[in-house]
Amino acid sequence: xxxxxxxxxxxxxxxxxxxxxxxxxxxxxxxxxxxxxxxxxxxxxxxxxxxxxxxxxxxxxxxxxxxxxxxxxxxxxxxxxxxxxxxxxxxxxxxxxxxxxxxxxxxxxxxxxxxxxxxxxxxxxxxxxxxxxxxxxxxxxxxxxxxxxxxxxxxxxxxxxxxxxxxxxxxxxxxxxxxxxxxxxxxxxxxxxxxxxxxxxxxxxxxxxxxxxxxxxxxxxxxxxxxxxxxxxxxxxxxxxxxxxxxxxxxxxxxxxxx
Amino acid sequence: xxxxxxxxxxxxxxxxxxxxxxxxxxxxxxxxxxxxxxxxxxxxxxxxxxxxxxxxxxxxxxxxxxxxxxxxxxxxxxxxxxxxxxxxxxxxxxxxxxxxxxxxxxxxxxxxxxxxxxxxxxxxxxxxxxxxxxxxxxxxxxxxxxxxxxxxxxxxxxxxxxxxxxxxxxxxxxxxxxxxxxxxxxxxxxxxxxxxxxxxxxxxxxxxxxxxxxxxxxxxxxxxxxxxxxxxxxxxxxxxxxxxxxxxxxxxxxxxxxx
Numbered sequence: 168x169x170x171x172x173x174x175x176x177x178x179x180x181x182x183x184x185x186x187x188x189x190x191x192x193x194x195x196x197x198x199x200x201x202x203x204x205x206x207x208x209x210x211x212x213x214x215x216x217x218x219x220x221x222x223x224x225x226x227x228x229x230x231x232x233x234x235x236x237x238x239x240x241x242x243x244x245x246x247x248x249x250x251x252x253x254x255x256x257x258x259x260x261x262x263x264x265x266x267x268x269x270x271x272x273x274x275x276x277x278x279x280x281x282x283x284x285x286x287x288x289x290x291x292x293x294x295x296x297x298x299x300x301x302x303x304x305x306x307x308x309x310x311x312x313x314x315x316x317x318x319x320x321x322x323x324x325x326x327x328x329x330x331x332x333x334x335x336x337x338x339x340x341x342x343x344x345x346x347x348x349x350x351x352x353x354x355x356x357x358x359x360x361x362x363x364x365x366x367x368x369x370x371x372x373x374x375x376x377x378x379x380x381x382x383x384x385x386x387x388x389x390x391x392x393x394x395x396x397x398x399x400x401x402x403x404x405x406x407x408x409x410x411x412x413x414x415x416x417x418x419x420x421x422x423x424x425x426x
Numbered sequence: 427x428x429x430x431x432x433x434x435x436x437x438x439x440x441x442x443x444x445x446x447x448x449x450x451x452x453x454x455x456x457x458x459x460x461x462x463x464x465x466x467x468x469x470x471x472x473x474x475x476x477x478x479x480x481x482x483x484x485x486x487x488x489x490x491x492x493x494x495x496x497x498x499x500x501x502x503x504x505x506x507x508x509x510x511x512x513x514x515x516x517x518x519x520x521x522x523x524x525x526x527x528x529x530x531x532x533x534x535x536x537x538x539x540x541x542x543x544x545x546x547x548x549x550x551x552x553x554x555x556x557x558x559x560x561x562x563x564x565x566x567x568x569x570x571x572x573x574x575x576x577x578x579x580x581x582x583x584x585x586x587x588x589x590x591x592x593x594x595x596x597x598x599x600x601x602x603x604x605x606x607x608x609x610x611x612x613x614x615x616x617x618x619x620x621x622x623x624x625x626x627x628x629x630x631x632x633x634x635x636x637x638x639x640x641x642x643x644x645x646x647x648x649x650x651x652x653x654x655x656x657x658x659x660x661x662x663x664x665x666x667x668x669x670x671x672x673x674x675x676x677x678x679x680x681x682x683x684x685x
Contacts, residue, residue: 346633347642353589412595418603
């Protein structure tokens with residue numbers, strides 16, 4: 168069993184902590200977070216039994232086999248440098264930051280490709296974990312830990328991880344923004360936006376079976392000019408949305424020419 | 427039991443036929459389609475047992491209680507006019523076209539809010555059906571039929587239906603296009619795009635519990651300028667995608683100012 172310290176218990180750190188608490192390969196010995204958290208908040212994030220392992224004081228950081236760093240991208244390198252014990256496995260959890268080359272540590276990446284919100288429970292077992300390291304011995308440990316909490320473990324190098332993170336912005340952040348706009352248009356026209364739910368779920372379910380290219384439907388793909396024009400007229404009060412409607416419709420329409 | 431003729435067995439007509447075949451309120455007496463279909467194709471769409479009820483000849487159209495029209499938007503009115511039997515319930519299935527005012531028929535709308543692809547099975551029971559009619563007596567029939575195939579039946583007027591259809595373009599057609607771009611970026615960088623699947627499903631599942639506004643995450647929302655800039659640089663070879671990235675990021679960023 169590997170001892171571990173979790174550094175940062177924001178969205179990613181919270182979900183990772185919850186998953187590692189159930190891992191047969193890891194024993195969490197400490198949670199370190201820059202800012203203080205209330206008892207209630209701590210209990211929500213890491214569970215009340217674990218609250219005694221929480222600290223905000225870097226000077227009390229414990230020695231452990233592994234350090235998982237789940238802080239903001241621009242604070243990662245400083246965190247790695249600040250760990251006073253050397254030749255430990257130090258894994259950050261970011262999609263955008265390259266594998267560290269800090270010579271004092273055994274550097275690794277442990278990037279769970281998922282969207283995390285504190286108030287939404289997740290089944291970590293289904294979350295792909297992208298791991299990276301330059302040392303074979305470290306790889307074995309990290310892979311074992313990853314497999315103890317997820318059935319989907321991928322070796323992904325820093326270049327690919329950045330690309331994946333960019334793809335994730337499209338299929339998650341931008342998709343969610345489309346949900347937001349669809350919702351807003353309903354609310355502003357006194358329509359119960361929950362009517363959209365089945366469509367949202369089916370649109371996501373469809374791409375398990377069809378490629379997104381084959382799953383594409385709608386007026387832009389059909390080049391249904393009359394509907395496209397009607398929609399633009401309906402969006403006249405929403406200058407931001409009309410730009411989005413035009414740009415995405417023209418991008419979808421251009422797929423036809425690529426065939 | 428109401429007798430029914432299905433006019434048009436494209437994507438919507440196919441799925442509607444399959445659902446109405448199982449309805450205890452409806453007996454389909456005929457399927458009418460403009461173009462001929464092979465035996466194999468007919469069997470795939472409406473089932474081999476029903477193939478004998480198929481015709482392409484308008485002059486053989488049967489008398490029935492209800493006519494369901496699932497043809498292209500700009501052909502709907504001509505179809506309604508062409509039905510030689512009068513004072514029948516004639517329901518179109520379009521999101522964009524207003525309730526017909528054809529005086530020869532009892533006009534109705536029967537709009538299933540869903541994305542239909544022939545090769546993907548659907549559970550109609552979960553699909554919201556938006557119904558509309560101006561006559562109380564017709565409403566009762568249409569509502570009964572809708573409830574026989576779906577547990578989600580909504581009375582939605584023509585104005586609201588157009589708005590819903592526009593919302594559907596955002597949460598379905600545009601969302602699917604985001605899936606396409608995410609996929610493309612993976613494929614072009616030799617990454618197995620199936621890694622994105624869990625994220626896609628969770629992004630959709632999340633908005634069952636959180637509003638899209640509360641579910642929003644990502645560099646644009648955090649105003650993480652360094653990641654935004656990196657992503658733009660990575661998209662330099664894709665002028666179409668870079669425009670989309672910029673526009674959607676700035677739209678997400680502006681949500682912060684609305685609070």
